[in-house]
Amino acid sequence: MPESDAPARITVVIPTLNEARVIEETVCLLRREVDEVIVVDGGSRDETAASARNAGARVRVAVGSTRAVALNTGAAIATGEIVYFVHADCRPPPGFAADIRRAVAGGAGAGCFRLRFDSRHWLLRLSGWCTRFDVVLVRYGDQTLFVRRDLHRGAGGFDERLAVMEDHDIVRRLRRQAPFAIVPRPVIASARRYRQGGVYRIQLVAYPLLVSSYYLGIARPRLAKLSRGLLGSAVDQSGATNT
Numbered sequence: 001m002p003e004s005d006a007p008a009r010i011t012v013v014i015p016t017l018n019e020a021r022v023i024e025e026t027v028c029l030l031r032r033e034v035d036e037v038i039v040v041d042g043g044s045r046d047e048t049a050a051s052a053r054n055a056g057a058r059v060r061v062a063v064g065s066t067r068a069v070a071l072n073t074g075a076a077i078a079t080g081e082i083v084y085f086v087h088a089d090c091r092p093p094p095g096f097a098a099d100i101r102r103a104v105a106g107g108a109g110a111g112c113f114r115l116r117f118d119s120r121h122w123l124l125r126l127s128g129w130c131t132r133f134d135v136v137l138v139r140y141g142d143q144t145l146f147v148r149r150d151l152h153r154g155a156g157g158f159d160e161r162l163a164v165m166e167d168h169d170i171v172r173r174l175r176r177q178a179p180f181a182i183v184p185r186p187v188i189a190s191a192r193r194y195r196q197g198g199v200y201r202i203q204l205v206a207y208p209l210l211v212s213s214y215y216l217g218i219a220r221p222r223l224a225k226l227s228r229g230l231l232g233s234a235v236d237q238s239g240a241t242n243t
C-alpha cells in the first residue's frame with residue numbers, strides 16, 4: 001500500500017443468501033468503523049438486498065454464485081486498500097478496524113480474529129479456543145479475514161472452483177506470500193448452523209472428512225457433493241458450507 005498519513009481505507013465484503021433477518025444490523029455495526037460495506041447477494045428470495053441498501057451498503061446481486069465467487073466479486077469493486085471478508089451472522093469486536101489497521105501497519109499482509117460462538121456447548125467453546133493457535137487447520141471463515149487488496153489480487157483471490165474450503169484454501173496461499181496476523185480478540189459467530197445440523201455431527205464427522213478430502217486432493221465436484229451429503233441444510237451464505 002502507498003505510504004500516507006491517512007489511515008488505510010477498509011472495505012467490508014459480505015456474501016449473503018436469505019439473510020434479511022440479520023443483514024441490516026450487521027451492516028450498521030460495520031459501517032460505524034469502516035469506509036465501505038459491499039453486500040454480494042446470491043439471489044435471495046427475501047428482503048436481504050433491500051435491507052442491506054437501506055442500511056447503507058453497496059449491493060451487487062450475483063444470482064447463483066458460490067461464496068468464493070461472491071467474495072471475489074465484492075473484492076473486485078472494493079475501493080479500500082484493505083478488504084475485510086465477514087459473514088452476515090458474525091459480529092467483530094468493537095474497535096476491530098483499528099486492530100486491522102494496526103496489524104497491516106505492523107507488516108501483516110492478511111489476518112483474522114479469534115473465534116467465539118454464541119453457544120456454551122463445550123465442543124464449540126473448544127473449537128473457538130483453538131483458534132488462538134497459529135495453525136492453518138484452525139482457520140475458519142467465521143473468524144473473518146482481512147487482506148491487503150493488492151495481495152488478494154496477487155494471490156488470485158478465492159478459488160472459484162471450490163464450493164467448500166475456499167476460506168481455508170486462500171489462507172494457505174496468503175501465508176506463503178506475506179505475514180499472517182491473528183488478532184487476539186474474538187469475533188462472535190452464530191451457532192445456528194450447528195443447531196440445525198448437530199454439533200457433534202458437524203464438528204466430529206463432517207468437517208474432519210471434508211478437511212481430509214481437501215488435503216487428499218479429492219476432485220472439486222466430488223468434494224462439493226460430499227459436503228452436501230454431510231452437511232445438508234447446515235450451509236452458509238451463497239450455498240457454501242461454514243468451514
